[in-house]
Amino acid sequence: MAHWPIMKSIAGFIIPKFEGCIVEIGAGHSSRVLNELAVQFKRDFYSCDVIDRTNGKLSLYHHQKIMKSVDFMQEWDSYNEKPTIVFIDGTHKYDTTKLEFWFFYKRLVPGGAMFMHDMLPASDGYIKRGCGDVYKLRLELEKDPNIEILTFPHATVEFGMSVVFKKHRYNNYSPPGEHYDY
Numbered sequence: 001m002a003h004w005p006i007m008k009s010i011a012g013f014i015i016p017k018f019e020g021c022i023v024e025i026g027a028g029h030s031s032r033v034l035n036e037l038a039v040q041f042k043r044d045f046y047s048c049d050v051i052d053r054t055n056g057k058l059s060l061y062h063h064q065k066i067m068k069s070v071d072f073m074q075e076w077d078s079y080n081e082k083p084t085i086v087f088i089d090g091t092h093k094y095d096t097t098k099l100e101f102w103f104f105y106k107r108l109v110p111g112g113a114m115f116m117h118d119m120l121p122a123s124d125g126y127i128k129r130g131c132g133d134v135y136k137l138r139l140e141l142e143k144d145p146n147i148e149i150l151t152f153p154h155a156t157v158e159f160g161m162s163v164v165f166k167k168h169r170y171n172n173y174s175p176p177g178e179h180y181d182y
């Protein structure tokens with residue numbers, strides 16, 4: 001599926017630099033893309049959806065969680081994992097997505113990234129036809145001085161894809177010792 005090239009390429013740069021697993025809420029074609037990265041970089045991949053959208057496990061690395069995201073988050077800490085890439089494309093509702101975002105952002109490894117779909121629908125029609133009101137979260141995050149957010153309007157249909165990068169300590173994106181102070 002040619003729909004997720006931005007997520008695939010940005011995540012492909014980040015994963016090899018940082019330890020951690022891959023998480024997805026809202027499975028489907030995106031699961032195949034994330035699973036390819038999981039296999040390539042030998043990382044655990046947790047995908048959560050209320051239904052089986054992938055027809056079973058996609059690889060040895062794939063942990064399929066068929067449940068609501070609220071239950072997934074309740075279990076999460078017992079997995080003893082740290083995410084380096086998180087993709088949120090579940091309910092498309094502002095309230096749920098906000099909870100999912102902050103839950104995983106707090107647990108994300110420094111240097112990791114959160115991807116969120118449907119954050120910049122091309123029109124009101126798109127909002128009514130499926131994107132929902134999750135774009136309100138983008139408006140909120142854009143005002144937060146501690147959040148580094150980038151939004152691609154045309155990534156994966158005209159629904160918009162945002163990516164939030166979690167900074168390392170001292171405001172850098174690289175681990176200590178791997179950056180230069182210019």
Ligand SMILES: C[S@@+](CC[C@H](N)C(=O)[O-])C[C@H]1O[C@@H](n2cnc3c(N)ncnc32)[C@H](O)[C@@H]1O
Binds near residue numbers: 030031070091
């Ligand atoms: C837009 S689709 C995901 C599309 C997918 N990312 C793809 O690439 O095809 C949204 C998915 O979220 C799932 N979903 C809806 N509410 C959910 C919830 N509370 N927890 C987990 N998954 C949910 C739906 O079952 C649906 O499969």
